[in-house]
Amino acid sequence: MTKATKQGDSGKRAADAGTDDANHVGEGGELHQTASGEHPPLTTNQGVAVSDDQNSLRAHPRGPTLLEDFILREKITHFDHERIPERIVHARGAAAHGYFELTQSLSKYTTAKVLTEVGVKTPVFTRFSTVAGGAGSVDTPRDVRGFAVKLYTKDGNWDLVGNNIPVFFIQDAIKFPDLVHAVKMEPDRGFPQSATAHDTFWDFISLTPEAMHMVMWIMSDRTIPRSLRMVEGFGVHSFRLVNAAGDSTFVKFHWRPKLGLQSTIWDEAVKIAGADPDFHRRDMFEAIAAGQYPEWDLAVQLFTEEQAERFEFDHLDATKLIPEEMVPLQVVGRMVLDRWPDNFFAETEQVAFCPSHLVPGLDFSNDPLLQGRLFSYLDTQLSRLGSPNFHNLPINAPKCPFANHQRDGHMQTGIPRGRVAYEPSSLQSDSPREAATHGFRSVPRIEQGERGRVRAASFADHYTQARLFYRSQTPYEQAHIASALVFELSKVDHVHVREAMVGHLRHIDEPLAKRVADGLGLEELPPAPASSRPVQDMAPSPALQIIGKMKDTLEGRSVGILITDGSDAKALAAVKEASVAAGASVKIVAPKVGGTKLSDGETVSADGQLAGTPSVLFDAVAILLSEDGAKRLSKEAAAVDFVRDAFGHLKAIGVDSGGRALQKAAGVPTDAAGVVAADDVTRFISAAKTRVWDREASVRTLA
Incomplete structure (x- = not known):
């Protein structure tokens, strides 16, 4: 196929994607493409037509996701089981043992012992990873880094599963399979591996305005870190802390590296991949072996429901962050990693993280991406590790006593004793019962609104925080973002996708759009797509820089x-x-x-x-x-x-x-x-x- 033919085909596809009369924008600013012409209706595996593939079913626009959403469950279940046994995402990882030590009690806000008992050292196992590549890929691609911490607390295991970036590409978990299908190697050719510089990724992104904030982050130096010891970690979502009175406070979790942030330069990252594909893994191993234990502060952003209502954005939207200047960080503890795993497969590969693993004193928010992850991660572990008994593996087992009536199943390594495997019961004096005084309790709250597949209107501003991030960077970092966009989009064959991305950039920063357009050789700036909300100018946040706050x-x-x-x-x-x-x-x-x-x-x-x-x-x-x-x-x-x-x-x-x-x-x-x-x-x-x-x-x- 000649270049001219490709570009001609691109023009037809652009027309199909961008000018179809059946396309419309939802209340939350998301694009809906309706079946018409050559496009068949989208259906479930049972042939049921799907009316809305952009939003999961919620109790109301800002409410929790409902279990009855069979479309969401089928889509994510199928996605979770696509690959065996490698992780679908985060396959390439390195991990270490260590401990978390609380330095400031949060007893005013929570009953969780791990966040109230100052000086206690709680064992942890922390895994870092790339997202897009397979287990055999390299350590240094331009990619998000997973940052997952399993805390073996006195109250049970708490998995704080996040990334080195505080926001995400999508607002609703129903879009996660689409995102990963787009970013993974293209199915007809099996490449590129561990890279975003290809057509399917940018095609999806160009049609997903909510991803624009995340695009600024992944094109920044944050995604080419110098070392895993020099990355931040974020819980991404809002969670709730729950105190003894049952009152809740919203919280966002941040890990801050003692060594400070440091990145590589793109040309350097490429050459490191050739010189040492295991660069980050080796760096962590050698540091621990030398007694230079990696360390992070745990900081929290605490805010009330009333404060959240006054934000100019919705904190339940995973594509948004809360600037530190708006809600300052409070350091409450530190994590030290001081021991490499004894066996990579038994520990680093078999560790199973699930955001649904919380302890009493914590609770979830109605973030629709988080709500979907609560189902997806557990479902994935069942497939990847082959059994509902994966919790019996030493790396996954709680270090506190645990007991229940769950029995048997594939690979049951425990030996449950006794006659009773149910409750209530009266036949066994030591059978486990409900923990009425200190068990896990969900925060009681009134949910109001009309049930349906609709995204909250408060989620509709897709460009303001993208602009905030870009304009908060130093001039050097802004240049790196522009150059990264030129590099990535230059790898995209379809011209209409490049043009669409530059159009989005015009909402973020006009000079940035011009720099990228010039780098791509576009003769004129493409039009900016319609925006459902006016783009606002937020005060710059120097905390979002790397260069400006290097130690x-x-x-x-x-x-x-x-x-x-x-x-x-x-x-x-x-x-x-x-x-x-x-x-x-x-x-x-x-x-x-x-x-x-x-x-x-x-x-x-x-x-x-x-x-x-x-x-x-x-x-x-x-x-x-x-x-x-x-x-x-x-x-x-x-x-x-x-x-x-x-x-x-x-x-x-x-x-x-x-x-x-x-x-x-x-x-x-x-x-x-x-x-x-x-x-x-x-x-x-x-x-x-x-x-x-x-x-x-x-x-x-x-x-």
Whole structure:
């Protein structure tokens, strides 16, 4: 098929998708496409025509999802069982054991012991993951990172299942199968793997205005993190804390990394994938092995029903966040991960997270995405682990006593004893009974409204918070978002999809739309789609940045030192000592791993061989070479790239006289910012703590 033919077909599809008279916009701003012409009616597997595939059935527009919604249940059940046994999403993961320690009691708001007993260390198992790729994909694609914590509390297991992004693509769980089908590898070709830069994803997104806020996040540096130890975690949804009086307070959960946020650069992330597909997994493993235990603060946003009513957005909408400037975060505890799993399959692969796993003192909100997840996750675990008894696996079993009347089933590893497997009963003195005083209780609340498939009108503003996020970024981060959009949309063959996305961007920020349109070679800006709500200008939130709030530290980072035979022993010792003192790990890179003889005659072993240990694996590099070594390496592509990439990725570079020769061979200017004399270790360490962002314009063209 020629390009012209493709584009001609695109025009026809654009007409079908965008100008069909049967299309209409719902109360919540969602697009409905009605069967007409060549489009057959959408039905269930039993042939029942579906009147609304955008909204699940709720008690009222902002009410809970109803179990009687057989369309939702069939759709999600089928989706949950599509793949066995790999997770449908979040298949590529790494996890660690540790503990959570409460530092500030929330007894005013909840009866949950894990949130009221200060100083108690609650065991946890935390799993990080990519979303789109399979188990064999790489660690560093542009992708959302899952952040799931299983807390083995005294009251039972609590699974806080979230992501490193506080919002999501969709508002209603009925759309989750469509989202994942769109983002996964295309079914007719089996690729791309672990990537969003393809037609089906952007086609779906271009027809889903509610996703625009999430698009800004996934195109930002948040989705190419430097380390799993340097990502935030979010519970995404609003939950409820319930106190002894039965009163509830809304809460959003945030995990904040002790090491601060740090990302890679896109070119760097791509090269890391080739150099070390297990980069994030290895980084976590090595940090724990070295006793540099990853740590996060747990912070909460607390707000009442009355406060929520005054928000300009609906907190039950998972595509929205509550700016920290509006509801400040309160740090209430910390999580430390201090032990790697003993067996990857038994623990990391078999762990089963379910948002429905709550403990007394917590409750759900009416967030329609959360309501669907309460069903979907459990259903998925039943399929993936093959049995309703997955809770008996050691990694999933509570560490507190538990008992019930559930019996038998495939893979039952427990041995329930006694005659009674029901209640009420009178035949067994130790059979489990209801916990009337401390059992789980749902918050009593009055639900009012007309039952039906309708989305709340308060969900209809799809662009205001997308604008908030983009305009809150530093100029560097805004440029990265624009460039990411150009890269992704350039991979899309269908022109009408590219144009549709640029049209959405016009609602978010007109200059952004122009930058992307120019990068795509569009001769004119496409029209912006109709918006059901006027786009508002919210006050910028600096808390949404990465660069603007990076910590001035080398702690948890890595410094690579390139040496050859004859390298200055004293210079090596000084750089290494200063880097370690600043909290960094140090790795020696050399042409040969077996041994390199230094200037004082000592032979040292390298941690990595030059060709297999490029500078993309480090946060800063030092080049310490003898004169002869510099001459040899100046003819070695791997050595030249070691310096060139470090410069292009805006890293600090420390050089001695031999290093200067390799710097020259790499075409790095002698007076370049961030390139310092290696013997000035204080200056080198200071430069190594951040990236030299002002250098970026000189090394790459940004949209």
